[in-house]
Amino acid sequence: MFTAEQKKAGVTYPKGFLAAGVKAGIKKSGNLDVAMIYTPKEAAVAGTFTQNAVAAAPVYASKRVVKTGTAHAIVANAGCANACTGEQGEKDAAAMQSLAASALGCTAEDVIVASTGVIGVNLPMDKMEAGIAQAAKSLSSSGSVDAGNAIITTDTYSKCGATAVNIGGKEVRFGFIAKGSGMIQPNMATMLCFITTDLAIAPALLQKALSEVVPVTFNMISIDGDMSTNDMCIVLANGEAGNAIIDEENDDYALLKQTLKSICEELAKKIASDGEGATKFLTVHVSGTKSFEDAKTIAMSVAKSPLVKTAFFGEDPNWGRVICAVGYAGVPMDPEKTVVKFGGVPVYAHGVGAEADEEKLRSVMEAHDIVIDIDMGDGAEEATVWTCDFSYEYVKINGEYHT
Amino acid sequence: MFTAEQKKAGVTYPKGFLAAGVKAGIKKSGNLDVAMIYTPKEAAVAGTFTQNAVAAAPVYASKRVVKTGTAHAIVANAGCANACTGEQGEKDAAAMQSLAASALGCTAEDVIVASTGVIGVNLPMDKMEAGIAQAAKSLSSSGSVDAGNAIITTDTYSKCGATAVNIGGKEVRFGFIAKGSGMIQPNMATMLCFITTDLAIAPALLQKALSEVVPVTFNMISIDGDMSTNDMCIVLANGEAGNAIIDEENDDYALLKQTLKSICEELAKKIASDGEGATKFLTVHVSGTKSFEDAKTIAMSVAKSPLVKTAFFGEDPNWGRVICAVGYAGVPMDPEKTVVKFGGVPVYAHGVGAEADEEKLRSVMEAHDIVIDIDMGDGAEEATVWTCDFSYEYVKINGEYHT
Numbered sequence: 001m002f003t004a005e006q007k008k009a010g011v012t013y014p015k016g017f018l019a020a021g022v023k024a025g026i027k028k029s030g031n032l033d034v035a036m037i038y039t040p041k042e043a044a045v046a047g048t049f050t051q052n053a054v055a056a057a058p059v060y061a062s063k064r065v066v067k068t069g070t071a072h073a074i075v076a077n078a079g080c081a082n083a084c085t086g087e088q089g090e091k092d093a094a095a096m097q098s099l100a101a102s103a104l105g106c107t108a109e110d111v112i113v114a115s116t117g118v119i120g121v122n123l124p125m126d127k128m129e130a131g132i133a134q135a136a137k138s139l140s141s142s143g144s145v146d147a148g149n150a151i152i153t154t155d156t157y158s159k160c161g162a163t164a165v166n167i168g169g170k171e172v173r174f175g176f177i178a179k180g181s182g183m184i185q186p187n188m189a190t191m192l193c194f195i196t197t198d199l200a201i202a203p204a205l206l207q208k209a210l211s212e213v214v215p216v217t218f219n220m221i222s223i224d225g226d227m228s229t230n231d232m233c234i235v236l237a238n239g240e241a242g243n244a245i246i247d248e249e250n251d252d253y254a255l256l257k258q259t260l261k262s263i264c265e266e267l268a269k270k271i272a273s274d275g276e277g278a279t280k281f282l283t284v285h286v287s288g289t290k291s292f293e294d295a296k297t298i299a300m301s302v303a304k305s306p307l308v309k310t311a312f313f314g315e316d317p318n319w320g321r322v323i324c325a326v327g328y329a330g331v332p333m334d335p336e337k338t339v340v341k342f343g344g345v346p347v348y349a350h351g352v353g354a355e356a357d358e359e360k361l362r363s364v365m366e367a368h369d370i371v372i373d374i375d376m377g378d379g380a381e382e383a384t385v386w387t388c389d390f391s392y393e394y395v396k397i398n399g400e401y402h403t
Numbered sequence: 404m405f406t407a408e409q410k411k412a413g414v415t416y417p418k419g420f421l422a423a424g425v426k427a428g429i430k431k432s433g434n435l436d437v438a439m440i441y442t443p444k445e446a447a448v449a450g451t452f453t454q455n456a457v458a459a460a461p462v463y464a465s466k467r468v469v470k471t472g473t474a475h476a477i478v479a480n481a482g483c484a485n486a487c488t489g490e491q492g493e494k495d496a497a498a499m500q501s502l503a504a505s506a507l508g509c510t511a512e513d514v515i516v517a518s519t520g521v522i523g524v525n526l527p528m529d530k531m532e533a534g535i536a537q538a539a540k541s542l543s544s545s546g547s548v549d550a551g552n553a554i555i556t557t558d559t560y561s562k563c564g565a566t567a568v569n570i571g572g573k574e575v576r577f578g579f580i581a582k583g584s585g586m587i588q589p590n591m592a593t594m595l596c597f598i599t600t601d602l603a604i605a606p607a608l609l610q611k612a613l614s615e616v617v618p619v620t621f622n623m624i625s626i627d628g629d630m631s632t633n634d635m636c637i638v639l640a641n642g643e644a645g646n647a648i649i650d651e652e653n654d655d656y657a658l659l660k661q662t663l664k665s666i667c668e669e670l671a672k673k674i675a676s677d678g679e680g681a682t683k684f685l686t687v688h689v690s691g692t693k694s695f696e697d698a699k700t701i702a703m704s705v706a707k708s709p710l711v712k713t714a715f716f717g718e719d720p721n722w723g724r725v726i727c728a729v730g731y732a733g734v735p736m737d738p739e740k741t742v743v744k745f746g747g748v749p750v751y752a753h754g755v756g757a758e759a760d761e762e763k764l765r766s767v768m769e770a771h772d773i774v775i776d777i778d779m780g781d782g783a784e785e786a787t788v789w790t791c792d793f794s795y796e797y798v799k800i801n802g803e804y805h806t
Contacts (some may be wrong), residue, residue: 054738082765084726084738086755107612119723120756148637229727306709320522323487325633335457335487352489353523395713395795 004279006175010144011037013175015163015240021146024131026079026117026124027063034131036242037074037152038104038139039193043238045071045112046207048214050231056083057093058113062232067096069203071236072106074133074194076114076178077123077149081190083229084120099129103136116153116190116230123128129334147372148177151192155180159270165259168243168252172199176263180271190216190228192354193267197295199256200239201246208249210235215280215328220296221272222303222387235260272386277393280312281369287382288375295383296332298374301329302385304368309390315365317356319347326374405492409565409578413547416565416578417601418643423541424549427534429482429520429527430492437534438553438580440597441507441542444640448474448515449610451617453634459486460496461516465635466514468500474639474669475509477597479517479554480526480537485595486632487523495526496581504533506539519556519593519633551580554595562673568662571655572645575602579666583674593631594621596670600619602659603642604649611652612660613638620667623699624675625790626672627708654672672681675789680796683715684772690785698786701777705733705788711759712793718768722750725759731778740780746773 011019020036020228027033049068055295065071082089093115098106115123116226138146148158162175177195214233239245246252274280284303289295302308305325311318319340326333326340340348343364347356363368423439430436450469454461458669468474478499485492496518500511507514518526541549565578581596617636642648649655664771676684687706693697706713708728714721722743729736729743743751746767750759767773 050729052727053732053734053736054726084755086753119727120751229730306793306797313798320484320487323457325453325488325523327455327632328462329456331456333456347521348487350489352487352491390709391799392795392798394709395716395793395798 001161002161007160007342008145009162009175010148010160011175011196012141012144014173014196015052016041016238017175017196017327018141019134019143019147020140021143021148021150022131022134024134026077026127026131028079032146032150033077033079034128034135034272035076035147036100036135036139037125037147037236037382038198039072039196039236040165041238041240042070043236044069044201044203044206045236046203046210047112048210050228051355052083052229054229054232055083056115056162057089058082058115059232060090061093061097062114062234064111068109069114070110070113072110073100073104074112074234074236075100075193077128077131078116078151078153080121080123080124081119081230082115084400088122092125095125096128096132097130100136103133105318112234114230115190116151116192119229120333133366133391144175144177151177151298152179154276156274159267163259163263165255167199168253170241170243172241174259174263175315176267176270178267180251180274184329186351187369190230191271191311193233195235195263197237199246201236201237201256205246205249205253209260213257213261213264213401217261217268220349220383220385222300222385228342234362239293245338264386265326269386270351272388275388277391277396278388279391281390282312283371284385284387285370285371285382286373286374286376287304288377288379289381290379291329292381292383295381296385297331298326299375299385300372300388301325301382302372303387306390312323312391313391314371317347317361317365319353321323322374323348333395334378334379339375339377341373343367405566410563410618411548412565412578413551413580414578414597415544415547417576417599419444420578420599420603422546422550422702423533423543423544423546424546424551424553425541427480427535427572428530428635429480429534431482435549436480436482437531438540438550438596439503439538439542440550440599441640442475442641444638444641444643445475447472447604447606447609448637449606449613449614450515450635450637453631454785457487459518459633460488460492461518462633462635463493463638464500465497465515465517468512471512473513474515474802476503476507476516477515477517477639478503478596478798480534480552480673481554481556482520483518483524483526484520484522484633485518485526488525491525496527498528499531499535502535503539504564506536515637516636517593517595519554520630524729534704547578547580550632553691554580555794557588557679559677562670568658570658571603573644575600575644575646577662577666579670581670581674583677583733584749591631594674598638598666600638600640601643602640602649603644603646604640604659608649608652608656609640610640612656612663616664616667620664620671621634622786623786624671625703627787636695641737653670663767668806672789675791678791680794681791682794682797683792685715685790685792686774686791688771688774688785689777689779690746690780691780692734693782695784695786698784698787699780699788700734701732702786702788703731704728705775705777708792709793715773716792716794720745720750720764720768722756725775726751732747736779737781742778742780744776746770
């Protein structure tokens with residue numbers, strides 16, 4: 001999707017963006033833990049946030065920024081989630097905004113804030129203050145890699161990249177850094193994604209595009225229902241590309257939406273694949289339903305089943321567990337019409353097990369990437385969910401992690 | 404709840420019931436695998452069955468028996484679920500009924516059938532035929548222990564027992580055998596429960612009582628959503644106790660329902676506690692909601708979270724994971740009103756972590772049985788869900804089990 005150079009450029013690939021990642025001492029490991037992204041030119045901003053009723057303080061603060069339609073900066077930290085921290089948490093999130101605003105010469109309402117890490121612990125604001133000051137000083141056009149590393153927790157690598165498309169006769173660039181949920185992070189599965197672009201677009205349309213893309217990309221990763229208190233996906237669009245501003249749903253808008261979708265899908269897959277202790281990347285594709293929602297419900301039921309996940313960890317083509325999860329998904333089904341394939345090999349068809357090519361099936365199960373196709377034979381809609389398997393390592397990471 | 408002698412008597416404790424368990428060679432281990440329960444006197448029958456859209460052939464066959472209101476026998480096997488077996492499966496379930504009926508001198512419509520084990524494999528009917536014949540010959544008033552052992556799969560022990568209550572001036576006896584779901588069985592989490600009683604009651608009222616008791620007992624165990632294709636709970640009531648037949652919702656009915664509830668709750672807890680690889684028995688009690696359904700939804704969200712389950716395995720009082728699972732349960736909540744306690748020790752109150760007595764909390768987390776109390780502060784309803792933790796052993800059992 002992108003070159004090594006684009007990957008390195010990340011969020012600074014679009015014109016007019018700077019980034020930094022510094023060590024503020026918030027992560028116990030002493031690794032990079034405060035990230036900053038900045039555009040001197042005001043950017044349109046859009047965001048989607050966790051639906052968790054127990055949302056963290058930075059989520060509320062950033063929602064208010066998105067409401068204004070514009071922003072200049074993102075400040076994020078790992079190591080402490082600033083969640084379940086009450087009034088002090090709200091004050092600390094607001095302080096992150098003002099500290100960054102002072103350092104950058106913008107207003108507090110121009111600063112998106114995000115946190116990920118341990119829940120129920122207050123932010124060490126002395127460290128945060130020094131970190132934000134240092135990050136502002138370190139901003140550069142080569143700071144994306146550090147920024148990406150500053151937001152990861154148990155991810156095995158930073159998800160980042162960049163791409164360019166021609167919109168309205170201009171080269172428009174997109175850059176992004178994201179941190180995954182592992183499968184479920186000890187720090188609450190937090191998914192953070194920051195996308196920059198030099199596209200010129202009205203805030204309302206940027207929000208519309210993002211709001212339509214997230215449900216079919218990031219929301220299609222199974223994180224076992226463990227929705228974080230801190231999830232957010234933010235897009236900043238500063239207009240430096242010089243395209244005619246997108247202010248209606250024209251072809252340029254369609255192209256933007258398509259680009260956003262491919263970026264978010266790529267990141268969603270990477271996040272699922274880098275699940276905690278994961279040894280397999282599973283694509284659950286359900287087709288032949290009456291609605292997208294039905295297909296998603298069935299796919300999620302399969303993707304979330306610990307029984308299915310452990311079977312794939314064990315490389316066992318146990319279609320019985322899959323069809324069972326389909327059966328209890330809550331969507332009316334006719335087993336006679338249903339066909340299940342693993343890697344293209346039919347394993348269940350029309351109420352009974354299929355005569356599978358054992359040799360072929362074994363090689364399907366041994367691969368890292370496995371596609372589970374489920375055709376319900378009852379409509380024209382479909383949905384795809386991405387997940388990973390369930391391993392000893394998962395239990396180890398989550399059982400031995402202590403608060 | 405019951406003496407060792409009652410436990411041994413099990414389903415034969417009530418007057419007029421015989422039982423047997425034999426080795427038919429269906430389980431690979433060679434252990435007992437065909438169970439039979441028989442009452443010469445016709446019994447009122449009631450049953451509840453899996454809601455899974457992919458239900459096994461014996462489920463359909465037994466539903467038809469329950470519809471007639473009366474039955475004489477139960478035949479069950481472990482080792483093969485007769486699920487996803489199409490027309491052949493239906494024929495085999497019907498054959499189990501007729502073979503038992505011939506041996507016992509009743510009709511096929513008098514015989515409840517149940518199966519548990521591998522999915523997608525046809526029953527070995529030659530072995531089944533011999534097994535049923537042998538079981539019918541072995542029926543005795545001391546056959547309950549063998550019958551109980553014949554239906555278990557990965558359970559570490561057979562759940563069985565008996566009790567007596569005074570109803571309408573007569574001693575009425577109840578006996579029961581059940582097999583658990585582990586947490587989730589490799590053989591699809593199948594829960595089988597067979598209850599016998601010498602109570603005299605109209606079939607419709609027996610069904611009403613059972614239908615009201617199961618939702619607050621067996622349906623309150625978290626089995627991670629992995630609802631089996633084969634679950635069933637059956638009650639046979641042959642009237643031998645000589646009580647005035649219960650044919651309206653009088654005090655006797657209330658007493659029956661209360662007895663059924665305590666039996667089912669006891670068995671539900673045992674099943675949750677004997678989960679696969681379980682090292683902890685967790686009681687999730689949610690109170691202060693507007694409805695039972697809301698309380699159940701929240702309790703299930705917590706009980707099913709792998710993140711919560713691994714934390715308790717690691718003996719980590721990670722209330723952040725609990726409050727997070729409460730937050731994404733889908734029930735509107737106010738964090739400010741919510742209080743969470745582990746073993747009576749407050750860990751989260753009104754939006755922030757509580758100052759917990761570390762010493763006390765450690766001893767709570769080290770115990771085998773742990774109660775998680777969640778007060779939502781928003782109503783007078785409540786619900787309790789029983790579950791277990793998530794261990795390495797769980798992944799081992801389910802990852803290494805091969806079809």
